[in-house]
Amino acid sequence: MTVLRVENLRVHYHTKDGPVRAVENVSFALQRGERLGLVGESGSGKSTMVLSLLRMLKPPARIESGRVLLGDIDLLALTDAQMRAARFSQIALIPQGAMNSLNPVMRIKTQLMDTIRYHNRNNRLDQSEIMAHIHELLEAVGLDRSVANMYPHELSGGMKQRVCIAMGISLQPQVILADEPTSALDVVVQRQVMETLGQAQEEIGASLILVGHDMGLMAQFVNTIGVMYAGKLVEIGPVDAIFEEPLHPYTRLLIASLPSLEGKRIFRGIPGITPSLLTPPPGCAFHPRCPQVMEHCKAEAPVLQEVRPGRWVSCLLY
Amino acid sequence: MDNVLYHIRRNGMLTAGFVALFLMIALWFIGYMTVDVKQAAPLSARPDLPPSREFLLGTDSAGRNMLAVMVIGAPATLQIGLIAGALGTIVGTILGFTAGYFGGIVDSVIRSIADVGLTVPALAVLVVIASVITTTLSPEILALIIAGLAWMFPTRTIRSQVLTMRERAYVEVARLNGLNNLEIIFKELMPNLLPYLAASFVGAVSAAVLAAIGLEALGLGPQSEPTLGMTIYWARYYNGLPRGMWWWWAPPLLIIIMLFIALFMISAGLDEIANPRARRTT
Amino acid sequence: MSIRYVLGRLLFFFVVVWAGITLIFFLPRLAPGRDPVRERLGMMAAMGGMNAENVERLAQAYEAKFGLDLPLWQQYLNYMSDIARFNLGYSLAKFPTRVIDIIGPALPWTISLLTVATVLAFLLGSLLGGLIAWDGAPPILRFLLPPLFTFSAIPYYLLGLILIYLFAFKLKWFPLTGGSQILTMPSVSFSYLLELIYHSILPALSIVLASIGFWALSMRGMMITVEGEDYVTLAEAKGLPSGRVFLWYAMRNALLPQTTALALSLGTILSGSLLVEIMFGYPGIGSALFIAITGFDYFVIYGIVFMIVVTIALATLILDLIYPLLDPRIRYQEN
Ligand SMILES: Nc1ncnc2c1ncn2[C@@H]1O[C@H](COP(=O)(O)OP(=O)(O)OP(=O)(O)O)[C@@H](O)[C@H]1O
Ligand code: SF4
Ligand SMILES: [Mg+2]
Numbered sequence: 001m002t003v004l005r006v007e008n009l010r011v012h013y014h015t016k017d018g019p020v021r022a023v024e025n026v027s028f029a030l031q032r033g034e035r036l037g038l039v040g041e042s043g044s045g046k047s048t049m050v051l052s053l054l055r056m057l058k059p060p061a062r063i064e065s066g067r068v069l070l071g072d073i074d075l076l077a078l079t080d081a082q083m084r085a086a087r088f089s090q091i092a093l094i095p096q097g098a099m100n101s102l103n104p105v106m107r108i109k110t111q112l113m114d115t116i117r118y119h120n121r122n123n124r125l126d127q128s129e130i131m132a133h134i135h136e137l138l139e140a141v142g143l144d145r146s147v148a149n150m151y152p153h154e155l156s157g158g159m160k161q162r163v164c165i166a167m168g169i170s171l172q173p174q175v176i177l178a179d180e181p182t183s184a185l186d187v188v189v190q191r192q193v194m195e196t197l198g199q200a201q202e203e204i205g206a207s208l209i210l211v212g213h214d215m216g217l218m219a220q221f222v223n224t225i226g227v228m229y230a231g232k233l234v235e236i237g238p239v240d241a242i243f244e245e246p247l248h249p250y251t252r253l254l255i256a257s258l259p260s261l262e263g264k265r266i267f268r269g270i271p272g273i274t275p276s277l278l279t280p281p282p283g284c285a286f287h288p289r290c291p292q293v294m295e296h297c298k299a300e301a302p303v304l305q306e307v308r309p310g311r312w313v314s315c316l317l318y
Numbered sequence: 319m320d321n322v323l324y325h326i327r328r329n330g331m332l333t334a335g336f337v338a339l340f341l342m343i344a345l346w347f348i349g350y351m352t353v354d355v356k357q358a359a360p361l362s363a364r365p366d367l368p369p370s371r372e373f374l375l376g377t378d379s380a381g382r383n384m385l386a387v388m389v390i391g392a393p394a395t396l397q398i399g400l401i402a403g404a405l406g407t408i409v410g411t412i413l414g415f416t417a418g419y420f421g422g423i424v425d426s427v428i429r430s431i432a433d434v435g436l437t438v439p440a441l442a443v444l445v446v447i448a449s450v451i452t453t454t455l456s457p458e459i460l461a462l463i464i465a466g467l468a469w470m471f472p473t474r475t476i477r478s479q480v481l482t483m484r485e486r487a488y489v490e491v492a493r494l495n496g497l498n499n500l501e502i503i504f505k506e507l508m509p510n511l512l513p514y515l516a517a518s519f520v521g522a523v524s525a526a527v528l529a530a531i532g533l534e535a536l537g538l539g540p541q542s543e544p545t546l547g548m549t550i551y552w553a554r555y556y557n558g559l560p561r562g563m564w565w566w567w568a569p570p571l572l573i574i575i576m577l578f579i580a581l582f583m584i585s586a587g588l589d590e591i592a593n594p595r596a597r598r599t600t
Numbered sequence: 601m602s603i604r605y606v607l608g609r610l611l612f613f614f615v616v617v618w619a620g621i622t623l624i625f626f627l628p629r630l631a632p633g634r635d636p637v638r639e640r641l642g643m644m645a646a647m648g649g650m651n652a653e654n655v656e657r658l659a660q661a662y663e664a665k666f667g668l669d670l671p672l673w674q675q676y677l678n679y680m681s682d683i684a685r686f687n688l689g690y691s692l693a694k695f696p697t698r699v700i701d702i703i704g705p706a707l708p709w710t711i712s713l714l715t716v717a718t719v720l721a722f723l724l725g726s727l728l729g730g731l732i733a734w735d736g737a738p739p740i741l742r743f744l745l746p747p748l749f750t751f752s753a754i755p756y757y758l759l760g761l762i763l764i765y766l767f768a769f770k771l772k773w774f775p776l777t778g779g780s781q782i783l784t785m786p787s788v789s790f791s792y793l794l795e796l797i798y799h800s801i802l803p804a805l806s807i808v809l810a811s812i813g814f815w816a817l818s819m820r821g822m823m824i825t826v827e828g829e830d831y832v833t834l835a836e837a838k839g840l841p842s843g844r845v846f847l848w849y850a851m852r853n854a855l856l857p858q859t860t861a862l863a864l865s866l867g868t869i870l871s872g873s874l875l876v877e878i879m880f881g882y883p884g885i886g887s888a889l890f891i892a893i894t895g896f897d898y899f900v901i902y903g904i905v906f907m908i909v910v911t912i913a914l915a916t917l918i919l920d921l922i923y924p925l926l927d928p929r930i931r932y933q934e935n
Contacts, residue, residue, distance in 0.1 A: 054837055056833065056836060056837055058735065084839045084840075084841070085839060086839070087836075087837055087838060087839030088837070088838050088839050089839065092837075093834065093837040095830055095833065095834050095837070096830070100829060100830040100831060101830040101831055101833075101834045102831055102834075103831045103835070103848070103849050103852075103853070104831070104853065104927075104928070104929060105852055105853060105856075105926070105927060105928060106848070106849075106852075114835075114838065114840055114844070114848075115838045115839075115840075118838075118839065118840050118841060118844065119839060151928040151929070153928070153929045164834070167834075167838070430615075433612075434612075434615055434616050434619050435619075436864065436867070437612075437616045437866075437867065437912060437913065437916055438616060438619055438620050438623070438867070438909055438912070439866075439867030439868070439870055439871050439908055439909070439912055440867065440871070441867075441871035441874070442620070442867075442871070442905045442908045442909060443623055443627070443905075445889070445893070445901065445905055446623065446624055446627045446628060446901070446902065446905055447627050447628075449628075449636070449893055449896075449898065449901050450627070450628045450636050528755055531755065531758075532755070532757075532871060532872075532875055535757055535875050535878060535879075536875070536878070536889065536890060536893055537890070537893055537894060538893060550758075550761070554761075554879070559761070559764065559765060559769060559776075560769065560776060562769070564765065567761065568765075571758050571761060571762070574755070574758060575753065575754050575758065578753040578754060578755070579750060579753040581753075582749075582752075582753040
């Protein structure tokens with residue numbers, strides 16, 4: 001069952017020098033319970049995409065066109081008030097900078113309570129029920145309930161990120177967006193926090209979009225991988241199939257550049273310079289770096305197509 | 319130099335500040351060329367005259383030509399600010415660098431003295447000094463006295479800047495390359511701190527002018543020279559306000575206000591350069 | 601709050617007061633070969649008059665404590681022990697009035713004007729600056745920035761002078777001078793209170809107008825920083841109403857550096873408002889200081905300077921003790 005369907009999403013940053021095309025015609029669908037991993041080099045538009053799903057972008061960013069269908073509601077068509085109500089109750093965010101994502105002057109319980117209380121229409125829950133729910137949530141993410149009374153500076157980075165996970169699942173959303181949720185943590189803690197995130201997501205039956213750089217972590221954790229390049233989704237498909245036989249030349253380089261199967265597979269970068277999103281190369285944006293570039297790649301822009309069952313690629317080779 | 323021009327072009331605040339300052343200097347110069355500055359002395363003209371063709375800004379109760387008074391007084395006031403501001407910034411820079419770069423005991427001592435000194439209101443200290451030597455006070459001496467208090471704020475801000483810069487990689491690299499402390503300070507830290515130093519200096523100048531005119535409002539300024547603050551003081555002393563002689567107190571007041579606004583804009587503009595985080599302002 | 605923190609702030613309070621006293625004692629004695637107090641006493645004795653005998657007594661008492669035959673450290677200790685007992689001496693101009701009896705009645709005027717005006721300016725300015733920086737606020741507010749900017753560059757008392765000219769001299773809406781009508785006897789009545797308020801509106805307005813812009817500008821700077829923080833983004837992502845995000849996530853945090861700035865500006869604010877008092881003939885410490893300076897009344901000058909230092913040190917101490925209540929990171933330090 002499709003939970004989230006993104007169609008032809010385009011997001012531009014309107015700068016003095018012209019529009020920066022951070023997200024260009026991105027389309028994909030997310031099934032119930034599915035985990036989608038989004039990868040791509042820095043500046044390829046992953047965070048912009050994620051924030052636009054929540055309609056959290058501020059000027060100069062603007063969503064130019066497209067649809068974000070949650071069930072059959074287009075989030076982009078909602079009023080501000082409706083969108084506010086949908087946030088976290090339908091579609092939640094686990095932020096990137098865990099170190100600084102919690103309000104330093106507020107107790108953990110107040111920050112969790114805020115999330116619940118302002119979505120608690122008609123006061124279905126009273127104070128003590130909310131408190132009980134908060135304790136449940138904290139225990140669900142492997143924290144002691146005494147954490148509720150603490151301030152963020154009393155917690156370690158991993159604990160803070162667990163609090164953020166608790167916050168993300170507190171309203172049982174259908175979709176959870178996690179933008180590099182563990183990039184600020186050390187390796188051991190990373191794994192533990194990811195496990196917690198996975199369990200929590202499965203428990204409430206939500207779908208997950210995970211943005212990250214660590215391909216090793218992705219390989220173990222997600223079902224589907226989406227590869228972004230210069231604001232476009234260039235390949236999307238099942239994780240095993242993509243690791244076995246990457247189809248897009250960029251994905252191939254990405255996977256080939258991984259050190260080993262066992263080691264920590266962090267994407268190191270590939271030769272050539274990242275394209276400017278202000279003036280992207282004509283035709284296929286990847287052509288200046290592509291080892292398999294053909295003459296017409298420089299003029300004709302490929303579109304995302306299903307080249308094999310379940311395998312979508314945007315490349316003129318196919 | 320190109321860099322400076324670039325910032326002036328991109329930075330509205332800085333430009334506006336410099337333009338205002340330049341306009342004031344130009345006005346002053348015109349006044350200086352056209353007015354007989356000897357008329358700034360008492361008994362140069364008939365007293366209490368409102369502005370007229372002959373005396374553009376009128377005369378005060380002692381028979382001074384107010385335009386001549388402004389031509390003499392404005393630079394005298396600015397001079398106090400510049401001397402005190404420059405001395406304060408130089409001393410503050412030396413102490414701030416010493417404290418921030420070397421740390422330890424030196425840092426604790428300098429920081430504590432500056433913190434205590436910043437808490438004791440400058441005006442209170444100035445009153446004690448000036449009330450003793452009031453009859454012999456000249457603008458230059460006043461500037462020196464104010465300079466004695468003007469180093470603390472620059473010390474504090476520069477110290478904290480040096481502290482953050484000291485940790486940056488390029489200082490470490492310089493040290494590994496065998497540069498000694500002085501070389502690091504002058505070759506690596508100074509250039510990066512220039513915008514801060516400039517902002518500190520401008521801030522210190524306006525603080526010094528503020529302190530000077532504050533003292534003058536109390537009647538503790540130089541008695542012999544018609545600085546802007548003393549002019550306002552005399553205007554009040556001889557009831558210029560209830561007597562409706564606005565031309566006595568309004569011109570010095572406007573000059574002071576324009577000066578403060580110009581300095582304020584320059585320091586805000588410099589802040590923007592020094593502190594790119596504040597740049598997202600429109 | 602940790603004991604260490606409190607002790608540290610208390611120590612700072614005493615060091616500041618001590619530094620103030622020391623400056624008051626030594627600075628006048630730095631002037632080579634001159635003791636202005638002795639000169640003044642000599643002059644008064646030479647003039648004779650009704651108080652000749654009293655002046656004689658005063659001079660003898662002064663010689664006993666601060667005579668040239670005493671070593672400097674002895675004089676210093678005498679001075680410290682006097683001040684510690686709030687024995688600030690006698691007014692030279694209005695002998696036998698004690699200095700404390702000049703300061704005492706003036707102090708409430710100053711403190712009430714100062715606290716009301718400063719608290720008002722701080723709160724209004726911070727709120728305004730916060731709103732100007734906030735995306736969700738009405739854009740009209742942005743037009744307030746240039747005038748606020750201008751006002752904040754004007755020294756309080758010069759703004760006061762302009763206000764007097766416009767509203768007291770030209771429009772005659774407010775009295776030109778004073779803290780109350782000269783003929784009114786102080787009383788605990790509603791009409792007397794109204795009169796006090798009526799007389800303090802212009803002085804308070806000059807302080808508020810001149811400092812509101814300062815707080816607005818600095819708050820705007822803090823808010824621009826805080827708005828970019830992840831916790832504000834997350835609060836918005838949580839779907840909280842924007843009022844809640846503004847007040848409890850953004851403003852609440854931006855208020856911390858703003859409070860530090862307040863503590864650092866106390867001296868400037870007090871100095872500025874003393875000068876405002878003089879402009880308005882408002883019967884507080886500032887006017888008392890002005891009268892003392894014009895009359896070369898050194899004991900009163902030193903007494904008032906001492907009170908100023910104590911007031912600032914005390915206000916700083918209070919803010920230092922409030923700050924941890926605002927910031928849990930300090931409250932729980934070393935606990
Ligand atoms: N405020 C802005 N103004 C102009 N351009 C911006 C702005 N924010 C982001 N961009 C541009 O949008 C593009 C996408 O940025 P985004 O943060 O979404 O990338 P990302 O894939 O999340 O990168 P990372 O892996 O580093 O997090 C980048 O090229 C960036 O330069
Ligand atoms: S379209 Fe051409 S240039 Fe682009 S990835 Fe495919 S082969 Fe390479
Ligand atoms: Mg990102």
